[in-house]
Amino acid sequence: MKQTVTLDRVTKFMGLGFLMTIKSLFTGDLDKEGFRNFLRKVVVPIASIFLFIGLWHMGAKSLYNIEADYKIEKALTEQGQEAADVMKACIASGDISCQPNTLPSPAQVWESYRSLLRDHQIIKADKDAFAEKTATLNAKRIAEGKDPITYTGRPSFVDQILTSLKTVFAGFLLALVIAVPIGVIIGLSKTLRSSVNWLIQIFKPVSPVVWLLLVFMIVKTLTKDSNSDSAFIISFISVGLCSMWATLVNTAMGVASVDKDYINVAKVLKLGPVQKVFKVILPSSLPLIFTGLRITLSVAWMVLIAIELLAQSPGLGSFVWEEFQNGAVDSNSKIIVAMFVIGGIGFLLDRIMLTIQNAISFNKTSGI
Amino acid sequence: MISNTIHNDLVIENGIAFHEDVMLDLKHLKKVYPTPKGDYVVLEDLNLQIMKEEFVTIIGHSGCGKTTMLSMIAGLNEISGGNISVLGRHIKGPGPDRGVIFQAPSLMPWMTSLQNVMLGVNQVFPHATKSQRNDIAKYYLQKVGLEDAFHKKASDLSQGMQQGVGIARAFAIKPKVLLLDEPFGMLDSLTRGELQDILIEIWNKEKITAVMITHDVDEAIFLADRVVMMTSGPKAKIGDILNIDFERPRTRKSVLEHDDYYKYRKHLIDFLEH
Numbered sequence: 056m057k058q059t060v061t062l063d064r065v066t067k068f069m070g071l072g073f074l075m076t077i078k079s080l081f082t083g084d085l086d087k088e089g090f091r092n093f094l095r096k097v098v099v100p101i102a103s104i105f106l107f108i109g110l111w112h113m114g115a116k117s118l119y120n121i122e123a124d125y126k127i128e129k130a131l132t133e134q135g136q137e138a139a140d141v142m143k144a145c146i147a148s149g150d151i152s153c154q155p156n157t158l159p160s161p162a163q164v165w166e167s168y169r170s171l172l173r174d175h176q177i178i179k180a181d182k183d184a185f186a187e188k189t190a191t192l193n194a195k196r197i198a199e200g201k202d203p204i205t206y207t208g209r210p211s212f213v214d215q216i217l218t219s220l221k222t223v224f225a226g227f228l229l230a231l232v233i234a235v236p237i238g239v240i241i242g243l244s245k246t247l248r249s250s251v252n253w254l255i256q257i258f259k260p261v262s263p264v265v266w267l268l269l270v271f272m273i274v275k276t277l278t279k280d281s282n283s284d285s286a287f288i289i290s291f292i293s294v295g296l297c298s299m300w301a302t303l304v305n306t307a308m309g310v311a312s313v314d315k316d317y318i319n320v321a322k323v324l325k326l327g328p329v330q331k332v333f334k335v336i337l338p339s340s341l342p343l344i345f346t347g348l349r350i351t352l353s354v355a356w357m358v359l360i361a362i363e364l365l366a367q368s369p370g371l372g373s374f375v376w377e378e379f380q381n382g383a384v385d386s387n388s389k390i391i392v393a394m395f396v397i398g399g400i401g402f403l404l405d406r407i408m409l410t411i412q413n414a415i416s417f418n419k420t421s422g423i
Numbered sequence: 424m425i426s427n428t429i430h431n432d433l434v435i436e437n438g439i440a441f442h443e444d445v446m447l448d449l450k451h452l453k454k455v456y457p458t459p460k461g462d463y464v465v466l467e468d469l470n471l472q473i474m475k476e477e478f479v480t481i482i483g484h485s486g487c488g489k490t491t492m493l494s495m496i497a498g499l500n501e502i503s504g505g506n507i508s509v510l511g512r513h514i515k516g517p518g519p520d521r522g523v524i525f526q527a528p529s530l531m532p533w534m535t536s537l538q539n540v541m542l543g544v545n546q547v548f549p550h551a552t553k554s555q556r557n558d559i560a561k562y563y564l565q566k567v568g569l570e571d572a573f574h575k576k577a578s579d580l581s582q583g584m585q586q587g588v589g590i591a592r593a594f595a596i597k598p599k600v601l602l603l604d605e606p607f608g609m610l611d612s613l614t615r616g617e618l619q620d621i622l623i624e625i626w627n628k629e630k631i632t633a634v635m636i637t638h639d640v641d642e643a644i645f646l647a648d649r650v651v652m653m654t655s656g657p658k659a660k661i662g663d664i665l666n667i668d669f670e671r672p673r674t675r676k677s678v679l680e681h682d683d684y685y686k687y688r689k690h691l692i693d694f695l696e697h
Contacts, residue, residue, distance in 0.1 A: 316529035319499055322517040324546045324596070334542065338533045 115160040122155030159388035167388035175211035219370035226294030234299040238306025259300040263358040267293040286368035298355035305347025309340030342416040349408040446632040447473040453504030467658040476630040480643040483653030522598030524606045528585035532578035543596040563591035583614035603635035
């Protein structure tokens with residue numbers, strides 16, 4: 056029983072309370088109210104997923120038909136009846152050379168997903184083989200003080216996900232390091248707050264693209280002589296700059312709105328400024344700071360894709376763009392796979408932040 | 424500190440003459456809030472002397488400026504005119520020589536009850552060893568009956584227990600004056616009674632000069648040596664002062680059964696109703 060209670064708390068804590076309903080279905084302790092809950096929280100969402108896939112399938116099918124009819128029509132008008140018949144047969148046979156290029160069906164997307172995973176296995180094996188082959192040579196090169204030979208082959212889909220995650224975390228950390236201290240400082244002083252307010256209000260709505268260009272101008276010059284990975288630097292700095300505003304504003308607000316009672320206690324006890332900040336102000340504004348950080352992380356993930364796409368730095372964004380440019384038969388379905396992966400990872404990141412936020416915050420009201 | 428006795432127990436320090444037994448001295452105290460329609464005078468020419476080891480309760484209608492006066496003594500509210508001195512020295516801002524028990528418990532909810540008390544103790548006894556400071560904090564938490572809740576988060580405690588920690592925190596910094604702003608106003612009557620007993624028990628031992636605001640006539644009589652009645656604002660001042668001559672230590676029972684109790688009670692209620 057105890058275990059159930061803790062599990063219940065953990066899942067609620069992470070905002071995944073519906074898992075408990077599924078569990079109670081198997082353990083059998085499901086009363087009338089529980090059954091209604093089960094319907095609402097499990098059956099209906101699953102049904103909606105199937106409905107979504109069904110609608111998508113039908114939509115994709117009709118788009119496919121429109122595209123196919125158009126192709127046949129075109130062949131008929133441009134090259135005559137014979138060419139149209141060939142085209143019709145070709146489309147019906149499922150030959151790659153003449154497939155209509157449109158929204159892929161769920162089945163195609165699933166197939167692409169599996170092929171991307173297979174591709175990853177192949178590249179991974181290739182990489183391992185390469186590492187094995189160059190191991191002794193690299194050891195020798197390092198001993199001689201030269202750079203080791205690195206694998207320069209094509210990155211797999213999974214590699215690109217990892218690169219994106221690396222970039223988003225670097226950007227997130229940058230935002231944290233910049234926005235929290237500045238937020239605390241401007242939160243503490245009313246004068247400072249009103250004097251930098253216009254700056255924040257102006258920079259906050261600036262589009263990621265513009266940030267990217269600005270960072271590009273600066274980083275390009277700064278990294279001229281070094282051989283560092285400037286695409287990565289540009290993209291993570293841009294991500295950080297785009298996403299830090301929510302944290303900055305929330306931190307400043309949290310610090311500025313600390314309960315007056317706590318401030319009075321600090322005054323009566325004559326706490327020094329350092330103690331006042333670390334023992335009273337920061338802990339009491341942590342919930343708001345974390346709300347800001349949570350928004351920052353989700354914004355970071357969202358702008359990352361656009362920035363990677365523009366900065367030509369490897370990652371999910373450039374994967375999507377390359378596939379779009381590529382125009383291969385399964386390109387469209389790969390883009391859709393990437394879309395789901397991006398959404399899924401974004402959801403997971405948000406859940407992680409929510410969990411940390413709930414663990415840290417002292418008032419036990421959970422976020423949404 | 425140069426101080427020379429002139430006559431009996433009248434002392435001159437920094438040019439200010441004061442009676443040695445006076446702990447807290449409010450002289451011609453004035454509080455004005457500027458409003459768009461002109462100044463709003465909350466307190467005017469308020470004079471009050473509170474002796475060492477005295478427990479004074481202040482009673483008056485809501486909005487008469489009781490809390491304003493207390494927070495001015497605490498140094499949390501600026502003085503518009505006149506002055507407040509503690510042991511003959513004018514106060515400048517807040518300080519741990521005047522401990523405050525607020526109306527809301529005002530504990531840091533992310534700290535345990537021990538940490539909350541330690542926050543003040545660390546500040547006031549920086550030269551004591553860590554274990555000495557810990558002992559002080561634990562001693563006062565025990566006094567308020569929270570020996571089982573040292574390591575409980577303040578947010579997990581009941582309102583009454585939280586106010587208990589507030590009392591422990593205030594006594595643990597060994598203030599010269601204890602200021603209590605309706606500390607039990609938000610509690611149910613049973614808890615209120617318990618905390619009154621706890622407060623008076625610690626106070627009997629420490630004899631810290633105390634000024635307490637209350638709305639509760641019975642509370643005012645039970646705890647106080649003197650009950651100060653304030654007139655209604657604006658321009659509130661001291662209306663009347665009632666000496667309570669019950670012997671200490673008192674018990675609730677002995678106070679309620681005392682012949683003078685209803686006389687005192689009638690006096691206060693008559694004042695409040697006029």
